[in-house]
Amino acid sequence: MSPILSVSDLHVGFGRGAKAREVVRGVSFDLAAGETLAIVGESGSGKSVTALSINRLVDYGGGRITNGSIRLLRTDGKISELTEASEKELTRIRGGEIGMIFQEPMTSLNPVLTIGRQIEESFRLHRGLTGNQARAAAKDALDRVRIPDAERRLTYTPNQLSGGMLQRVMIAMALACNPRLLIADEPTTALDVTVQAQIMALLAELKRETGMSMIFITHDIGLVAGIADRVMVMQDGQAVEQGELGQILDHPKHPYTQHLLHAVPHFSGGNAARPDGQRERTAEPALKVDGLVVRYPLKGGWFGRPTGAVHAVDGVDFDLLPGETLAVVGESGSGKSTTARAVLGLVPATRGAFSMARRELVAGDSNLPVQMVFQNPYASLNPRLSVDSILAEPVIASGVRIDAAVRDRMKMLLKRVGLPENSLERYPHEFSGGQRQRLCIARALMLNPSVVVLDEAVSALDVSVQARVLELLIDLQKEYGLAYLFISHDMAVVERIAHRIAVIYAGQIVEIGDARSVLSAPRHPYTKKLIAAVPTIDRRHETFELDTRQVPSLVRPLGFEPPKARWMEYGPDHKVRAEA
Template sequence: MTTLLSVQDLRIGFGKKTITEVVKGVSFDLAAGEVLAIVGESGSGKSVTCSAVNRLIDFAGGHILSGKIDFQRRDGSRLDIAAATEDTMETIRGAEIGVIFQEPMTSLNPVLTIGEQVAEAFRLHHGLSGAAAMQAAQQALERVRIPDAARRLKNFPHQLSGGMLQRVMIAMTLACNPRLLIADEPTTALDVTTQAQVMALLAELGRESGMGMIFITHDIGLVAAIADKVMVMQNGQAVEFGPLDLILDAPQHPYTQHLLRAVPHFENGDAVRRDLDATAPVLLDVTDLTVRFPVAGGFLRPSPGAVHAVESVAFTLRRGETLGIVGESGSGKSTTARAILNLVTPVRGDVQGNADGAVQMVFQNPNASLNPRLTIAEILAEPVIAKNKRLTADDNARMTMLIARVGLPEDSLTRYPHQFSGGQRQRICIARALMLNPKVLVLDEAVSALDVSVQAKVLELLIDLQQEFGLAYLFVSHDMAVIERIAHRVAVMFAGQMVEFGDAAAVLSHPQHSYTQRLIAAVPSTHRRHQDFALNTTEIPSLVKPKGFEPAAAEWVSHGPDHKARKE
């Protein structure tokens, strides 16, 4: 096979007067049509290495200190990217080297519609204009399984979920048909079925065009499914490199062995917790929770109806219990969580137990939920001040106790968020949520952005805190292996409705609804090598319903003492 990319002894530094070397002599080759997975924890240098391949580090204060990046262009000529001019790089970025970033909100323009941004790729790289570019944009959104693609073209980024936004980014990148695709944690925010579809799309494009791909991820199961080669990075160095099977089956470096041990493996319900007290008091009782968002009409046109985001959701949550909510992006799981805290207003339904301060929330991205200008003490004081207007000596003592309890040093209170790692910042968010001594914590994808070893430690912390304080958790996640390890019961959501509910072991080991079965079948595993992801073209049902529409009452079928599924 033709060598598409050859990186030789690459060294990268940051700084002006004093250069700090962060990538130290990395080398690897990538053939056309081949997939290289780069794994490693935050700060290992994997993203910086890939940013050098299309010279994006130039805009972040980075410098290629030495080494060669030999790239075969579309016309067959070869170019040393390390020595290329910026004018040359402008002709390569997007057109020949595409990038999908982890956080789509930082990559999309908040004041332009989704349609305008996707259509731009077709205007710049395919010469389309006007209606033709917009039609191509709609087809691109449909290809990545965005429901109601025609309507979504008119949406702005803030109106879409994180998973939807990532699919938009993927649609934009694939529109250019690049020779090389760099995917930096592109499926972190995606549920397993959407992740499988994204991988199917990328694999399909790779087969059609011979596109090479560098895939940065911490999901070892996904690595097993797609990669041909694996490079493991630690502290700016490639500590192990080789064919997939050798790395997974016979890892030689201690760090690789550590990473593989830390990976949460999905075990079809065998790893669920067994410590639930079924007689514990109910702390949260949700009945008939329904959330709908009106769809705006046009000039002299009435509104066509409403988005039925959440439809008649009901459940109870006991002291010491974790209810895991799983489902695709856009299924309504995060909207359900937000409605419980009155962050969105339901059109009907009742939530008992969400008295002021009794329910607190931990969000997915600690970077976005911590004010960078406040010290940790000021951040922890925010919920207390919002409720009581003043701090007491007991509040200050609770701050010190919680910081120690989440495993951070006492001097953390005088420091700022940027002085902590991602895992430490999420611990700060957990401590803040506990300041008002709540009964229930709502955790919305609270560990999905963390490295696997950090993720495992945070999950252990959450379980310890739950047992110590008698907390109930509503745990929203797309990661079935994480749900299996923390949840006592599981609720599966699809298209705004709950389709299966019950004991975690029963639901995960014997799923009854066809959607739950598809979810579990799509979970990546280190045992499934070079998985052939089949592209699913099944249409996701539209959540937009006409004005006055009311769905039929759900019919449920019992499959055990604590296991039921919606009749299909």
């Protein structure tokens, strides 16, 4: 039986001299009907360019197929050579024969058009439906991807839906015309682990229902184990290894595949927790948070009177010892980043007290012994400033002059984070993503802080870079006695770096304690749900249950106060909030 897609000796380049600037070089593979091929590799490996070349979307980004063949077996039984297809033929094939889900739904959807109108466009273009027929088809498409209350959601604009819901909308649009081939380009990278599990469950269920073939692009080996039939590993624009799922995961031949599998943080249910985790809670904390509450007022009516409030954070308490890492985990919107930002004074706290080593914290104080490393190293460094100016910023903000001692500290920190001394004269665009995050870490250490807040600081990095940055953070913590408040949704990363874990759900801590204890014996239903959703290479073709329930609304009526928390103890350092 002929493969549904056959790619042979594909070469793709960019710019005028495309042949001399090829980013995909000699990639070949076949995809059978109903089969899932996972394309795995780090940033810059060429996996997304390969996918965009299949339906010729690479043409719109300055790319050009310089050599090779892409043959698609269409629904009518005819074979199309996509490298030679006209724009008219490609328009019919895109959406009709090949559907595509992109990584970031917020940049793929039009922010000013309703969800319904954007889905209807597919039915108008490929099926000729109009008016009520197109709207009914759009509603059926949302029902198909298990979006509750689909009729009402059709009237929403993208900003009114969560990341997980937006990705379901993207899947609904991609599958609107029952394509024979679905290309999913990192469709879950920006999603929380529980939402990710739901999207994977949905894709697997839709694949079983429709019998479509799928190309799944990712850097997460755990996800590959859960959905793929075959795997192709890419490095520097070339396919370095491909074969059956079990063969690649259990018996990798190429050194790069072995490196990838080794670098991925494997979740092991607390067995890989740091051995220095058990600590006496009687020591003076580097940071103490007591009764933190953050609320955003809601106003309505003709006179804009207060009608209620969003309870973003509701009564959070914890302490953080010197040399300790407290990981705060939870889904988007749970309140974990708001908690960190409130500690730094970046978000005003409604009430609550913060203290650091017997010192009361005051929002806006530039001399606080606490610094922050943000998620995106590309956005958190000023592209117009050289590295020496970037490292000087926190020093100048604290009122200290830049002298020889400060410059010596710059050089020392650059060396300590593994960057050459001549980096001081360079600019952010001259560094890779991992190197930029190292710069962010060096900047955070310029004022010799006692507490460093790391807000998803490694989630935007490739797995091998991520592993090196985590090792650096652990080394720096041991050397300087740093306390880390580590915000993350990745339980495998948390297991590798955390001494203690606080699980936040709907603005409240529901479980907190020793990392090994929390991960190996979770007690709260939400913690169990988080851990059950973690993908690992040991779970082959796992079937996740679809769950369309939403996180409860954080909007509360005016004057509402939650009941006082009741805690249940499960060991010397493990407690769980009792269900109301």
